[in-house]
Amino acid sequence: MQKLALGIEYDGSSYCGWQRQKDVPSIQSCIEYAIKKITTEQVTIFCAGRTDSGVHALGQVVHFxxxxxxxxSAWTLGINHYLPSKICVRWVKLVNKDFHARFSxxxxxxxxxxYNxxxxxxxxxxxxxxxxxxLDINKMCDAAHCLLGENDFTSFCAVGCQSSSKQRKLHHIRIVRTGQCIVIDIKANSFMHHMVRNIVGSLVKVGCGEKPTTWVLELLSNCDRSLAGSTAPASGLYLVEVKYPSYFSIPSSFREELWRV
Structure with missing residues (x-):
């Protein structure tokens, strides 16, 4: 028995999300089906982050x-042969038994x-x-600055979020515009359900002038989801990169230069 990690890219617009569900297409079920076709084994794959319906990925990581x-090459080409066009395996790596796509x-x-x-x-x-x-991205950047570091993100998690702690450490949040496209680049140790989309929804209220830049800091302090902006649509969200300790030597399929503006 061996453990393999895969780098996965997908357009989530046609799927119910990552997690396998009955009678609806999911990213997980498509990949498990493709693996079964080339191994004849019924496998369960585990991912770094379970994306919602309509969310995309450039750098999802799974293991099985x-x-x-x-x-x-046989793993990548073989699995991709049985995958729909909107899902693709970018790389494969043999990993040790201690590796876990999510918990590592x-x-x-x-x-x-x-698209503004x-x-x-x-x-x-x-x-x-x-x-x-x-949208004024200078105002959005000013508002976003207060989110950096370790904070209680209760105001930005989904209602009914089951996470035992709402503390997260935000490493960076960068906002750039190129033409009519605005890219919000956000990295943290981990994210709660809808956390990125709720942060974006609140920053947009600042960017369009409905709220002052100080409003986001107030939201952070109040720890009340009902006071924050609406949840941004899933269609704009991309999981681009997952980092692991260097001793796992996990590659990345994300190419920064293609997104640099």
Whole structure:
């Protein structure tokens, strides 16, 4: 028996989310089906972060155990042969028994992409949040600065979140504009359900002028989800990178230069 890690990329717009569910297509069920086709084994895969319906990934990481022996190219090409066009294995690595895609991770990084123009884009509509009002990213950056470091993010987690602690450490949050696209780059040790989308929804209220830049700091202090902005749509969210301790030697399929503006 060996344990393998895979780097996965997907467009989540056609799926119910990561987690396997009855009678609806999920990312997990598609990958498990493809693995079964080349191993004849019924495997269960574990991921670094269970993305919601409509959320995308450039750098999802999964692991599974198998008795089958294949070359790296045979694993990637073989699994991809049985995957739909919107899901792809980018790399494969043999890992030791202590590795776990979720529990071994030390940080996660997401991008949120807003298409900020009065007229929607036909090509980007399903992969961004189309927001018509002009957004001032300088105001958004000022507001976002107070979120850095370790804080209680109760105001930004989903209602009914079952996480035992609402404390998270935000490593960075960067906001850049290129043309009509705004990219919010956010990295933390881990995220709660809807945390990124709720942060984005609140920052947008600042960017469009509905709230002052100091409002986000008030939200952080009040620890009350009902006071914050609405949850941004899933269509603009991308899991781009998961980091692990260096001794696991986990590769990354995320290419920073392709997103640099």
């Amino acid at each position: 155990e198998t008795c089958s022996m294949r070359s790296k 991770a030390i940080s996660r990084r997401y991008f949120y992409v807003i 123009g009065y007229i929607r884009s036909a090509l980007l509509f399903r992969n961004t949040w189309h927001y018509k009002k002009h």
